[in-house]
Amino acid sequence: MAEPKENVLMEKIVSLCKRRGFVFQSSEIYGGINGFWDYGPLGAELKRNVKELWWNSMSRFRDDVVGLEATIIMAPQIWRASGHVDTFSDPMCDCLLTKKRFRADQIEPQSGVVYSYKGAKDSAAAKESGDGFSVLLAPGKPPESARKTAVQFYQSRGLQTVELIGETTEKVENTTRFNPENGAQLTDPRPFNLMLQTYVGPIQSDENIAYLRPETAQAIFAQFKNVHETSRQKVPFGIAQVGKAFRNEVTPRNFTFRSREFEQMELEFFIKPDEAVEAIHGSVAVPTGPGHPGEPQPNWGWQMWHQYWVEERVRFYEGIGLSRATLGFHIQTPEELAHYARATTDILFKFPFSKVDEQGEVKGDELEGIAARSDFDLSQHERHSGKAMGVFDEDLRTAWGKLAPEKQAELSQRYYNARLKYLTKTGVPEEKAKAEAKEDADGLAKGQYIPHVIEPSAGVDRLILALLANAFTETTSTDEKGKSEVRTVMKFHPRVAPVKVGVFPLLKNKPELVAKAKEVFQLLRGHVLAFYDETGAIGRRYARQDEAGTPFGVTIDFDTLGEKPELLNTVTVRHRDDGAQERIPISELLGWLLARVK
């Protein structure tokens, strides 16, 4: 149950986003379109800053990660290989009585007697319903309970005193057409396809169906071979991508949190299977405790890499102003994990709309998931495309030859078991699976394997929303006349703040001040995003920049012009969060700012 107070906070944030130009509803002049949002001038800058910081820290400033920019529409086979075509189209049924929704494939088969009705009438009100309805009567229950359920159904259709018409009964076994909780009839299964679909080419035929990608990651797997061959990278290395993804969400909710068009920042970091690490280094390093494990080491197994990326990502969030206290973590339980995933840690942010649990704690909602996905993805694409996705590892081949035969046999067996498990789970017939797993295990001995992957996958728009919620601060101040007013300050970290500095002449009607201020503005623009404002009183201009989240204000006054000779060519720099001011020479201003916004 969301607290009303928190809804109010969320409404204030949404309102400020519109008022100041962070986020607008898409297509607003036409009444909007559910699940789509636009970024206004400030939002566009904010988003650009976030994506650039991610790209820099995840790729440009690392030796072991390269970038990719793939298309949104790809060969539809990719989504069959990834499993999205199947898992994104679960047939759903609704209970005709309670409207509860079920996944058709998850309904327990039941047996019993079906009581069917052609309709019902209400003589008193002279009303009649011709809608058929059936109830499954579980063994051992009196027929009256089935009739009662049917009466409830017709009452929900507007009849008061229900007389059931045309009762028939039939014994059935293993049916999934009734609600297991109350026996009421379900609607026919209706497919729910959550991928947005289009046609490639002008003919709208089934052969031309293509999908707008529901995640950016698959392109990385599909282009793995090309990137590996052209980037001169060796495993372990990663491929980063930022881009739009699309999902036909059942219920877009919570402002931009769950949208139908959204942007992701994804890294697929490819690592050696543990068997290869062990063959090369004799043992596999595993985490010894919580916290960042330090610089990557060649003997790391998947668990070390997974922990490493979780901690790297937390550092990133801390670096843009989201402290650990504002974040939450969710380690997926074995039941929640996809069958191919070995571990997934979600990084959550405590949004104003996040639910409070039984202990009164706010857990938060997901910003990013860091998944250890084994070699599932590349294996799937290998099987579906028929193209080999393995890599050859010189170090592994050399090391393998030096291993004791028992060790070789042990590692070979482990790798065989892992491959067999994958192949069997994906439906490969047993004999064929065994043969292929044997082939894979033999390949390992020759230095070949399909890389495993650690996937930190973050939602840009969710992060923007987190930054907006985190920055939003209201203070009530009362002036000497007793008039109180609420002031809003967006306390963005200077690194992500859309505008870095406001430049103001103290007064507009003094040409010398205006000229000097414009000079300072020209000095800064191009290096940092600066905003010049000369209208209204200085306090008003500060307040406007506070709402935009501009961390610094520079004011040109008479001292800048030399009224006090010792202050000639210095300016007032005003800090957004506490209003503190300091005097800085114009010659040092740009360096001073750059040091704080980079």
Next chain:
RNA sequence: GCGGGCGUAGCUCAAUGGUAGAGCGCCGGUCUUCCAAACCGGCUACGAGGGUUCGAUUCCCUUCGCCCGCUCCA
């Protein structure tokens, strides 16, 4: 998708079956020596479509959007 609530200016809200009003904001002006000053002038709205009516922002229907719950959570 289901149920409930809501939709009036950029924002917050008001009024009315008979041509919509305030505060804030925004723009321009006078003024102004550091935190939304004052004054003057200006701008902007009944979500959309249909129906009832002489006349609808108001009543009815449909639709779109927003919020809450359920569901979904791939």
